[in-house]
Amino acid sequence: MRISLNWLRELVEIKLSPEELAETLTMAGFEVEDIEDRRTWANGVVVGKVLERQPHPNADKLSVCQVDIGAGETLNIVCGAANVKADIYVPVATTGTYLPNIDLKIKPAKLRGVPSQGMICSLKELGLPTDVDGIHIFTQENLPLGSDVRPLLGLDDVILDLTATANRADALSMVGVAREVAALTGGKLSIPEPGEVSISKNTGNLTLKIADTQACPAYIGTVIEQVKIAPSPEWLQQRLRAAGVRPISNVVDITNYVLLEWGQPLHAFDRDRLKSVASSENLSIGVRFANNGESLKTLDGQTRTLSTQNLLITANDKPVALAGVMGGEETEVHEGTQSLVLEAALFDSVAIRRSSRSVGLRSEASGRYERGVNRAELEIANRRALSLISELASGIIVQQEIADTRPDPSTWSRSIALRLDRVNQILGPIDLGEDTGELQGQDVERILTALGCQLTPSREDSNHQPTWSVSVPPYRYRDLEREIDLIEEIARLYGYNRFCDTLPEKSEGGYLPLDEELIRKLRAFLRAEGLTELIHYSLVKPGEDRQIVLSNPLFAEYSALRNDLLSGLIDAFQYNLEQGNGSLNGFEIGQIFWREEDGLQETEALAGIIGGDRSIGKWSKSGREEPITWFEAKGTLESIFRQLALQVEFQPDCRDHRLHPGRTASLWIRGNRLGIFGQLHPQLRREKGLPDSVYVFQLDLDVLLDSLGEDEVLVPTFQPYSTYPASDRDIAFFAPVKISVSEIQKVITKAGKDLLESVELFDEYRGENVPEGQRSLAFRLVYRASDRTLTEAEVEPVHNKVREALVEKFGVNLRS
Secondary structure: OOEEEEEEEHOOOOOOOOOOOOOHHOOOOOOOEEEEHHOOOOOOOEEEEEEEEEEEOOOOOOEEEEEEOOOOOOOEEOOOOOOOOEEEEEEEEEEEEOOOOOOEEOOEEEEEEEEOOOOOOOOOOOOOOOOOOOOOOOOOOOOOOOEEOOHHHOOEEEEEEEEEOOHHHOOOOOOHHHHHHHHHHHOOEOOOOOOOOOOOOOOOOOEEEEEOOOOEEEEEEEEOOOOOOOOOHHHHHHHHHHOOOOOOOHHHHHHHHHHHHHHOOEEEEEEEHHHHOOOOOEEEEEEOOOOOOOOOEEOOEEEEEEOOEEEEEEEEEEEEOOOEEEEEEEHHOOOOOOEEEEEEOOOOHHHHHHHHHHHOOOOHHHHHHHHHHHHHHHHHHHHHHHHHHHHOOOOOEEEEEEEEOOHHHHHOOOEEEEEHHHHHHHHHOOOOOOEEEOOOHHHHHHHHHHHHOOOEOOOOOOOOOOOOEEEEHHHHHHOOEEEOHHHHHHHHOHHHHHOOOOOOOOOOOOOOOHHHHHHHHHHHHHHHHHEOOOOOOOOOOOOOOOOOOOOOOOOOHHHEEEEOOOOHHHHHHHHHHHHHOOOOOOEEEEEEEEEEOOEEEEEEEEEEEEOOOOOOOOHHHHOOOOOHHHHHHHHHHHHHHHHOOOEEEEOOOOOOOOOEEEEEEEEEEEEEEEEEEEEEOOHHHHHHOOOOOEEEEEHHHHHHHHHHHHHHHOOOOOOOOOOOEEEEEEEEEEEEEOHHEEEEEEHHHHHHHHEEEEEEEEEEEEOOOOOOOOEEEEEEEEEEOOOOOOOOHHHHHHHHHHHHHHHHHHHEEEOO
């Protein structure tokens, strides 16, 4: 926001130079990005009067003027402006004057043979925006010749370009900045308090109809008649220009002026045009959300198609303005306007932000509504505007209607408990020169009182430190909510640079949290198996079961949260194939989300995809593809689990419709479900155009990390290698197909006890000579002791126990 120091000085006492004030505001959290010293733009430019104008003897477009600047003798000045004439007061740049905006120093010169002793200036040459071509002509009469033009043009001013943080909506107004300056410097405030405005009739044909009181908690509509539209007085135009606002007419300028002064957006409608749109003498001003497909031509000349996110102002239910954003062109104030309806309203910040964004339109009004307009000063800003309209546009107020659903004014402030002990604990010691100290109670009271807070002492805390109950002013209601907010204000106004900046006495090396260390190790093992790490968006297309759908998505394609990682990996595999990159072997670690009866759930998962021919180069196989087998894909996972020292069980599973019902397994660790592994369903592979053998897995990362975090896994126990030979035994039998090899291995391991070192399946056969519904399995059992060579007498009893256990448990038919 551009802050005029001349305007600011009328609101608060300022004893600092512009540079000192800018430094003070910046240190207090309001960054001053630029200091625009307008006093340098017209240094040496004075008021002159054109006494005589003659055409130039050698140029058709030039004039030779005699100009009096009150210096005893008139100046001979050659001027090229078409609007120069005798008996006008003009700004004159005398010899030696430097005009920085056009980078010109005025020197005595000859123009087409005629000497010129200065320059008659236009506003553009003095750095001021204007629609007039030619020199500037003062409208005032009997101006003192030779006097400085800067007070007449508003160039005796300094502009601070100030940026406020998003939480300081109050600082988007001159009154808010004045309060801040008063708190920082101790200057006296002189904020104007507009008096009550008189309503001559208070009867009329205006009514209000607020359809959504949450989106519009308060609306004041005022009918003003006998308005005379004219240019604003020079003081008002100068203040608007200093703020970067183009003057238009007295009524529009007043609404912009009050916006800048109080931070309260206003809008003036032409009442006759409202009646024309409403097709009725009786006006019903309404506030509602738009219907899909409605349109409105806004003041910038753009016709905008509206959605249900746009909040509208209506006249007899016909759109006339985008509430809180911009008015409509059809009802704008113009030169022939004779009566007005002035709108002063409060709108919900979220509603205005969504409305503004949906049509891609931001304005000074929407920027303030989005941050939060002060609800306690709505009436003050409205009265200020009405008094100025009465004064500058001769308006007569005939009716005022108010729709107000704001909470009781007693709730517009809040009380916050503040402890001095907590203040010093958070902020630390203050620098007292050669010594350090702590903030005292009087410091806290002085600072918060300067901010407009009211402090009521409470009883001391357990450390005998004072405490207060702090009542926050209504204009800081959105910003000051908790004790820590008050502590931040104390630090800001006391001065961050006045606190000690000591570092900790001793620094220690950092370390990774256990979970992060385990995840990094897991990533390394996955990469070592030839898998590439992938990263996908967490947002996906909607349509899945138990999916969480966003209420305000940016795009329809990214409007829901993913509930697994497999869909993204399958799509990535397909995309790489279509781009000619071959089969993608990759993994991803990320969040997944789903909806349950008790609420929304979230967890972190690990998933991977493996497929295609993993060999490098196909020359040795005559270019033939050798798709990866189930056991190779499963071996990839088992290799990772082995490196992590995890014992993972594979159990048949057929619950996921995307996976082959006969080639899918669920994974378990100590009775906890870890995840799933399987081959893609043939139908899905055909739809996606994928190779015959593509395998996927998805693991619950929390279950995996919990298992890896156990002491016996984190700190492995050393087991010495045996120096004695092993004794091998083979065992073969017919077993029902429904019994898995993993179940058989568990029974063998349990029966073999300490002597059994390993169990390995080395043969499976189905077909001739094998009973129907069964298969022939052959295992190799390795027995070994760490302290001796095993004898036949020691091995045979254990091996027999294994045989007996298999017969007893599964009823197998032993072949050896």
